[in-house]
Amino acid sequence: MSAARSAGAAWRPFWLIFPLVALGVALVYPLGLMAAEAFVTPDGGHGLAGFIAVIGGGLFLGALQDTVRIALTATALCMFLGFVLAVLIHFVPFVGARALSRLIDAYLAFPSFLIALSLTFLYGNAGIFGAVGTSSGSSFLYGFWGVVLAEVSYYTPFVMRPLLAAFDTLDHAQLEVASSLGETPFGVLRRVVLPAALPSLLAGGSLCLLLTINEFGIILVMGVKDVTTLPMLIYGKAIEQFDYPGASVVALCNVALSLSLYFGYRRMLDRLPA
Amino acid sequence: MSDPQISVRGVSVRFGSHVALHDVDLDVSAGEVAVLLGRSGSGKTTLLRAVAGFTHPSEGRVYLDGRDVTLAPPHARGLGMVVQNYALFPHMRVADNVAFGLQARRRSRREIDETVPHFLEMVGMSAFAQRFPRELSGGQQQRVAIARALAIRPHVLLLDEPLSALDAPLRAEMLEELRGLHAKLPEMSIVYVTHDQTEAISLGHRIVLMRDGRIAAEGSPRSLHDEPPNRYAAEFFGQANLLPAAIEPGDAHGRLVRVCVARQVVRATRTAASPAAGNALLCIRPHDLRAAAGGGHGGDDNRLSGRVHSVRWLGATQRVMLGIDEVSIRVDLPGNVEAPRPGDPLSLSFDPERAVLLADT
Amino acid sequence: MNGLSFSAGSRRWLAALAGMLVLGVFGLPLLMLLLASVAGRWNGVLPSHLTLEHLRGALAGDERLALWHSLATGAAATAFALIQGAWGAIAARRAPARVQRWVDAVFLVPIAIPSVSIGLALLVAFSRPPLLLNGTVSFVILTHVVLITAYAYLNAKAGLARLPPHFEEMAGSLGAPPHMVLVRVTLPLLLPHLLAAAALGFALSMGELGATIMLYPPRWVTAPVEVFALTDRGLIFSGAAVSIVLLACTFAALLLLDRRRPRA
Numbered sequence: 001m002s003a004a005r006s007a008g009a010a011w012r013p014f015w016l017i018f019p020l021v022a023l024g025v026a027l028v029y030p031l032g033l034m035a036a037e038a039f040v041t042p043d044g045g046h047g048l049a050g051f052i053a054v055i056g057g058g059l060f061l062g063a064l065q066d067t068v069r070i071a072l073t074a075t076a077l078c079m080f081l082g083f084v085l086a087v088l089i090h091f092v093p094f095v096g097a098r099a100l101s102r103l104i105d106a107y108l109a110f111p112s113f114l115i116a117l118s119l120t121f122l123y124g125n126a127g128i129f130g131a132v133g134t135s136s137g138s139s140f141l142y143g144f145w146g147v148v149l150a151e152v153s154y155y156t157p158f159v160m161r162p163l164l165a166a167f168d169t170l171d172h173a174q175l176e177v178a179s180s181l182g183e184t185p186f187g188v189l190r191r192v193v194l195p196a197a198l199p200s201l202l203a204g205g206s207l208c209l210l211l212t213i214n215e216f217g218i219i220l221v222m223g224v225k226d227v228t229t230l231p232m233l234i235y236g237k238a239i240e241q242f243d244y245p246g247a248s249v250v251a252l253c254n255v256a257l258s259l260s261l262y263f264g265y266r267r268m269l270d271r272l273p274a
Numbered sequence: 275m276s277d278p279q280i281s282v283r284g285v286s287v288r289f290g291s292h293v294a295l296h297d298v299d300l301d302v303s304a305g306e307v308a309v310l311l312g313r314s315g316s317g318k319t320t321l322l323r324a325v326a327g328f329t330h331p332s333e334g335r336v337y338l339d340g341r342d343v344t345l346a347p348p349h350a351r352g353l354g355m356v357v358q359n360y361a362l363f364p365h366m367r368v369a370d371n372v373a374f375g376l377q378a379r380r381r382s383r384r385e386i387d388e389t390v391p392h393f394l395e396m397v398g399m400s401a402f403a404q405r406f407p408r409e410l411s412g413g414q415q416q417r418v419a420i421a422r423a424l425a426i427r428p429h430v431l432l433l434d435e436p437l438s439a440l441d442a443p444l445r446a447e448m449l450e451e452l453r454g455l456h457a458k459l460p461e462m463s464i465v466y467v468t469h470d471q472t473e474a475i476s477l478g479h480r481i482v483l484m485r486d487g488r489i490a491a492e493g494s495p496r497s498l499h500d501e502p503p504n505r506y507a508a509e510f511f512g513q514a515n516l517l518p519a520a521i522e523p524g525d526a527h528g529r530l531v532r533v534c535v536a537r538q539v540v541r542a543t544r545t546a547a548s549p550a551a552g553n554a555l556l557c558i559r560p561h562d563l564r565a566a567a568g569g570g571h572g573g574d575d576n577r578l579s580g581r582v583h584s585v586r587w588l589g590a591t592q593r594v595m596l597g598i599d600e601v602s603i604r605v606d607l608p609g610n611v612e613a614p615r616p617g618d619p620l621s622l623s624f625d626p627e628r629a630v631l632l633a634d635t
Numbered sequence: 636m637n638g639l640s641f642s643a644g645s646r647r648w649l650a651a652l653a654g655m656l657v658l659g660v661f662g663l664p665l666l667m668l669l670l671a672s673v674a675g676r677w678n679g680v681l682p683s684h685l686t687l688e689h690l691r692g693a694l695a696g697d698e699r700l701a702l703w704h705s706l707a708t709g710a711a712a713t714a715f716a717l718i719q720g721a722w723g724a725i726a727a728r729r730a731p732a733r734v735q736r737w738v739d740a741v742f743l744v745p746i747a748i749p750s751v752s753i754g755l756a757l758l759v760a761f762s763r764p765p766l767l768l769n770g771t772v773s774f775v776i777l778t779h780v781v782l783i784t785a786y787a788y789l790n791a792k793a794g795l796a797r798l799p800p801h802f803e804e805m806a807g808s809l810g811a812p813p814h815m816v817l818v819r820v821t822l823p824l825l826l827p828h829l830l831a832a833a834a835l836g837f838a839l840s841m842g843e844l845g846a847t848i849m850l851y852p853p854r855w856v857t858a859p860v861e862v863f864a865l866t867d868r869g870l871i872f873s874g875a876a877v878s879i880v881l882l883a884c885t886f887a888a889l890l891l892l893d894r895r896r897p898r899a
Binding site: 171173174176177178179180181182183184185187191192195196 | 351352
């Protein structure tokens, strides 16, 4: 950027008008209308009554609680599993480890709901473990832990990628000196590798938290009955009940939650060493 | 202690088809400073890493204090180690860096609190205990790295090019400090890897010159300099002149022999590394040659004559290139005498004790 | 020589653990999908009565149409998103830092918020005048453009930041006017990043479900919506078959774009 500035090329705001107008029409205008919709009262006027009724309702609070619980649990597990896997891939060279880390990149383009579908075949009533396990009642898959399992399977690579990048910049001489000072491999991991990779782990974790809060496809396709998340609630209100104002209230809260997480995440990214 | 502190027996290291170390033997006794000297790729770092446990020998054994540690992991060897870029832990303060090894050994809080200041003081870094590594200069970081390695009270300290990231004046200063440090810990053995012969000469009790994964020469700095065992050692130290020479027939025994160099006959010293007869190399240092005055009397009768090619004044000395027949000789004359001019004839004399004969290989 | 000195024994053990974990977490789900797509019945541990019927079904009738809709939507949305994202990144490039932060924020909002909310917002906004789009194919495409423009913008911005600085200056000093520098120098140098953005955007569009399901018209069912509809009706093997074909199409497109990418 400093190079661009030193070139003396001037910024011409004129050219920014077109993309910003397009974004305004396609994104800002709809979001604004949705926000306005949230304050439409049942009689067609505007006011806080509908908003407060939804916010205070048990349905919303339950969904908020489920969303946060699922997201926090899945994120914690993703961070743990992601750290373990990234360490294994980076520090324990085995055949295909390089190809594997490239495969993980491709995995990120895989739609999330397919994980839900494939877990149905693994753990569902008709699946491999379903056949082995208890035949009584429905599988754990259609509740809290099923969603968490699917999200962990899908979002772990989002934690691994920044970690693998951080490990690549690690000075291996530090690890060697640490072990020459008498620290065991696991001690070196805990006392040298983990502190060095912590910023990347936290950045990956907060991205993971954001994405799990926003996750929709997995829960929809899995047909989960026991838990409802905010995106599911939005879908239910808008598509099944045609309650646009109610859906807009939930969506507005969800957007506020996600945006605050997202800008926190970007601030964290800015502090990462390049 | 009769056992050597470090004993390397027949160690080879292969990386795939590349042989990095070829059947090396090395003993370092307690209190000795052994310098592994060589160009990059000579195997000196591989040898150090085999001692430290980061490289596993394909063949051979490594003993520390008489104990076979060939397969022991690095953390079980109890060696101190200092590397080129210091490798201080960036997220720990100086004091925590120094305490690292003690904590890994589960030492008591009290012992750590006593030991860390002691070693920080030894390297003159007491005032910086609460700093982070990034707040220190290169020389300061190196002092902390040394204190960290010493804090575990190792019997052996391994130093891998510890000064190469520092600028020249600081390097000389740190070299002095390392000598002082060893005087304070006289029982500790040091293995010091470097490519710099000045460091090797000023620090080493013994220099191990390495080349292509083997030990090319080994001995005290003085003996390697004065009586190099082979051509490589002679060239590595101080740019010796190596002149093709033929041993005069009939001079089969005795310490001083007559040799023919460029159709002139001079006397030189025979060592254990010299051939018995026939062709040899006359090895003589540029500063062991003097301009011979006038006629040939007394000790000045051992002389070579030629024509001056070029003269370069270097301050304390002047480097004269002298052509004798086909060979050319480097001569360092004192800087305060009148310089010969290119094209002038010049006679050089030298003490036959300072010229040794090497095998011509 | 990688820093952690595990003993040879534990290294083997850890490598085995790594392999199993990776296969279990990432490999197994894909394998299940593949198995299910050829399963006739699945009552025991493994499916029985293996058949190609589901896969054949996925390439015919409504399923085939849905795949076509997804491919068309993905291609169109990727093209528009690329123009919009690259344009935005280039136009904001030399802006003051404060302006850039705001442009960033606006462009990146769709990454941050749930796709269902975006779907709802678009639904609320474009089901009423003055812009009545609900029920049209372009509405689905517009939705996908909104969702993936952020990634195009991010990639273009990253590419611009990594652009070797002297080429553009050199072109300018040789007398090229700004538009010529842009077309002949900047854009070609940016091409690898734009192709990467295209690959990612296309893949995301192909798999998009959250916003599409809020507003798709009945005559423009996309493949992910079709998968949901099939599994919701209990036709899970057909759903798996459509998923497999969807994945195959996505990866074929990714490979194609990857091959076009000039190597650094």
